[in-house]
Structure formats: structure tokens, C-alpha cells
Amino acid sequence: MLKRAAGLFMLMILVLAGSVLLSGCGGEQKDVNEVRLGFFPNLTHAAALVGLEKNLFQQELGAESTLKTHHFDAGPALMEALSAGEIDIAYVGPVPAITNYLRGAGVVILAGAYEGGGTLVAGGDAGIGSAADLAGKRVAIPQLGNTQDISLRHILQVNGLKDKLKGGTVEIIQVPPADTLTLMVQKQVDAALVPEPWGVLMEQKAGAKVLLNWKQVWRDGRYPTTVLAARKEFLERNPQLVEKVVKAHIKAVEAAKANPEEARMLVKRAFKNLVNKEIPDDVLAKALERGQVSTEIDGEVLREFAKLSYEAGYLKEEPNLEGLVNLQYLKAQQ
DSSP, X not given: OHHHHXXXXXXXXXXXXXXXXXXXXXXSOOOOSEEEEEEOSSGGGXXXXXXXXXXXXXXXXXXXXXXXXXXXXXXXXXXXHHHTTSOSEEEEOHHHXXXXXXXXXXXXXXXXXXXXXEEXXXXXXXXXXXXXXXXXXXXXXXXTTSHHHHHHHHHXXXXXXXXXXXXXSBEEEEOOHHHHHHHHHTTOOSEEEEETTHHHHHHHXXXXXXXXXXXXXXXXXXXXXXXXXXXXXXXXXXXXXHHHHHHHHHHHHHHHHHOHHHHHHHHHHHHHHHHOOOXXXXXXXXXXXXXXXXXXXXXXXXXXXXXXXXXXXXXXXXXXXXXXXXXXXXXXXX
């Protein structure tokens, strides 16, 4: 009887030990052959749209790897998905990438993707002749804490203005660009800083006028509005997959530069497929002139973005961006 009891006891120990081992194995992340790519249906994400329409990412990944895509409306939402491990690599604005990095999220910027592409427009009868006239006005941006938001705060600072919540007179509201267009038609917003093609659409459909074009917003247009970033854990575990994605990204940028007409057609098709909106050729052509695809990254600009985010209250401590940028995969292809 004692022997039988002892045997049963040992069997229970072995079962429990096996369960623990299996549980540990299940929680351990292993190398994968799948890449989950996030992006926006915006012209500032033209490299992503061109690369996907030309199938460049899947071609580089090869038959042994799978590409899954997810599109978002704004940077903070995308970064939440990246931080949660729901996507692996993403096209995103530099400000959400910086903010999440400084909050402890494992994110690494791999390359630039787009410069400029943001336009400050005002309602035709809003009584706004320049950025200085934004005092007492309602200004829309796609989402609080995103790149357009921080760019707007820089413009306000230059013109001696402040956000209403910071003791100023300018009311900054977050509204998706498509809804901003509707609100401007209804005269419920006075101005907006939006990624293209929404600026052109607001000119045409809401009678808006351009206050600051993409080169006047900041630094003569030489600032990133989109970067290619990766989840740090994914990068460390799957460097070869990341290298392939960066290679495809470079090819997409080069293809868009070499053949702008083809790029315009591919972006138009992507918009139609993703958001079921047909962008007129004249709108698309004009919007594409308000920015440029680029793999460049300027560390000084990133530091300035971080400083403005800190001053806006989105960061609790003064920013230190050491470790945010890793250009080894970009440089390896150049």
C-alpha cells in the first residue's frame, strides 16, 4: 500500500513538473517567420503604400516568410499596438516613436521614410491671414501627441501663442483628417494641420486656404514626418527579417523617386483598396508635391521633436534619445 502511494505521489510530481516546463516553453518567444507591418493610408506613408502595391516586402522576405499588414489612423494608436506586440515593424511619425521610447517601450527607429507632407490650412472665412491669427481659434490635428500636434505647437511657439490648456488662447482638438474636412465645411473648426492629401482636399471641398505649406511648417520641409521603426524585442530575435524589410523599404523609396507617375498610380490604388476612397488625380498630384520620400534621419530634428513633446507635457522627464536610432541595417544597403 505504501509503495503504491509513493508511486502515485511520484507520478503527481512528474505531471506537475511537466506542466511547469510546458508552461515555461509556451511563454518563451521563439524566432518567427512572420512579419506584422503597420502603416497609415496617408501620403506621408507613400513608401509603405508603394512597397506593398509592388509586393516588394514579400519579395524580400521570400516564400519562407509571411507578411501581414495592419493600417491605423494615427501614430499613438499604432505605437500602442507595437508596444503590445501586436505588430513588429511600422511606418509611424517620429513623435509617437520618440514618446513611446522615452516611456520605456522597446522601439528602434531604423530609417526615415518621408519628409514634409504636413500643411496648415485655415477656413476661407475664418479671419485667419497668418499663423499669428490663430489666437482664439479652434485648430484640429489628427491626434494629440502625434507629429502634426508637435509641429503645430512649434508654430504657435514661434508666433508667441500657446495651447488653451497651457494658459494660451488656441484650442487644439484631435479629429481624424476625414472628419476634420467635414467640420471645416460646417465651420466648426477654424484651421487644421493635417497630412496630405487632406490639405488639398480641404482647399477644394471646404474652401480652405494654405497658411503654411510643407516647407514653411518647419525647417524648409527637411524634417521627418514618417520613420520606419521596429519593436526592439522583434529586432533582437529576428535581425534577418528586419534586414529584409529595410531592404524592401529602400527599394520602395527608390522606386517612388525614379518613377513619380507610377508611384502616384500605386498610391491612388492603395487608398481605394484601404479606405474605399477615390482620390482625384489632380488632388493626388498636388498633394504629392508637398513632401518627399526619403530614408534620411536627422538626429537634431528628433531631439527638437522630443524637446517640444516635453514642453507640451507629453513627457515627464527631459528626453534622452540615446539608443533610439539604429541605422546599421540602412547603411548596410547603401
